[in-house]
Amino acid sequence: MKRTLEIFWIFFKVSSITLGGGYSMLPVFYSELRKRNYISKEDFLKILGRAQALPGPVAVNTSVLLGIHLGGIRYAMAALLGVLIPPVVAILTAGTILLKYKDVWFIHRFFVGVRAGIVGFLAYFLYKLLRAKSRKIWEYILVTSAFVLMLHFPIIFVFPAMIALHLIMKGKMGDA
Amino acid sequence: MHEMIRMVLIFFKAGILAFGGGWTTINFLKRELVDIHHCLSYGEFLDILSVSQATPGPIAVNLATYVGNRMGGIITALACTFAVVASPMLFMMIFLKLVKKLSPSHIAMLDDSLHLGVVLLVSGALFSLLPAVLPDWRLMLISIVTFTILLKTGISPPLLILLMGIGGIFFCC
Numbered sequence: 001m002k003r004t005l006e007i008f009w010i011f012f013k014v015s016s017i018t019l020g021g022g023y024s025m026l027p028v029f030y031s032e033l034r035k036r037n038y039i040s041k042e043d044f045l046k047i048l049g050r051a052q053a054l055p056g057p058v059a060v061n062t063s064v065l066l067g068i069h070l071g072g073i074r075y076a077m078a079a080l081l082g083v084l085i086p087p088v089v090a091i092l093t094a095g096t097i098l099l100k101y102k103d104v105w106f107i108h109r110f111f112v113g114v115r116a117g118i119v120g121f122l123a124y125f126l127y128k129l130l131r132a133k134s135r136k137i138w139e140y141i142l143v144t145s146a147f148v149l150m151l152h153f154p155i156i157f158v159f160p161a162m163i164a165l166h167l168i169m170k171g172k173m174g175d176a
Numbered sequence: 177m178h179e180m181i182r183m184v185l186i187f188f189k190a191g192i193l194a195f196g197g198g199w200t201t202i203n204f205l206k207r208e209l210v211d212i213h214h215c216l217s218y219g220e221f222l223d224i225l226s227v228s229q230a231t232p233g234p235i236a237v238n239l240a241t242y243v244g245n246r247m248g249g250i251i252t253a254l255a256c257t258f259a260v261v262a263s264p265m266l267f268m269m270i271f272l273k274l275v276k277k278l279s280p281s282h283i284a285m286l287d288d289s290l291h292l293g294v295v296l297l298v299s300g301a302l303f304s305l306l307p308a309v310l311p312d313w314r315l316m317l318i319s320i321v322t323f324t325i326l327l328k329t330g331i332s333p334p335l336l337i338l339l340m341g342i343g344g345i346f347f348c349c
């Protein structure tokens with residue numbers, strides 16, 4: 001029980017202090033767990049790779065997988081709750097207050113500035129994604145066609161269809 | 177009750193699309209919440225994204241909690257938050273079972289395809305947020321400055337985005 005509480009506390013603490021969503025939490029998880037000698041670097045990187053390949057917010061996936069790694073479902077649940085409680089409380093309190101005063105001029109301008117920052121960030125994110133792997137022409141054509149389809153059809157169908165098509169085509173070309 | 181189930185379903189579906197920090201769900205959620213079900217106006221949707229940057233937590237979780245609270249109170253907020261993590265948890269359980277049967281080369285292939293999928297989802301997110309900055313050259317400038325600073329320095333993105341908010345106080349109207 002003591003260990004469960006400790007794990008809850010680690011994830012709760014990290015989740016409370018890191019702003020800006022999943023990716024900013026990952027290095028802090030690592031240093032907290034490493035400090036206590038709970039995980040090796042290799043295992044952490046393996047878990048990270050898996051968490052990113054799975055659907056779900058990366059912080060949530062990472063904490064559940066880390067919990068399982070540390071000793072099973074009970075720890076996974078403790079880690080999950082630890083990660084989820086701070087944002088839920090923050091949004092229900094601070095978020096609601098902020099949004100209530102969103103028409104005050106400087107808060108409004110702050111939000112507008114943040115919006116523009118988010119767009120810049122997403123462009124950078126996309127740039128990094130495109131730089132990370134060199135792709136063939138047909139892959140660009142595939143993703144562009146999927147993008148056009150996405151404007152007319154629900155992404156929830158277009159996304160898996162594109163993944164499936166990509167897997168099939170790669171399999172046919174035999175360059176796994 | 178009807179409303180609550182509808183919301184929970186939207187976020188359950190969104191959870192499947194949430195790769196990375198959850199930015200990948202933005203296109204889907206904007207379409208569902210703003211265009212189809214009219215739960216939020218586009219402006220409100222953008223405001224919640226901004227608040228999410230200023231509070232801890234993955235963006236998909238933040239949106240689920242806020243929208244749930246807004247549509248039906250605390251219970252709906254908790255239900256939506258649960259929904260957005262429940263679908264990936266289900267996937268994870270299936271995956272952890274499957275992964276033992278797949279060879280490493282298959283996993284590498286799947287990884288490669290998912291990476292391309294994330295390119296699609298992030299393009300979608302960018303596309304659905306562009307109307308927020310396009311009409312105003314000052315906002316475009318902030319976006320471009322953000323992009324350039326991220327490219328040239330190792331600053332943490334959330335911090336930079338918040339600094340851009342402070343810039344906005346002096347610069348926007």
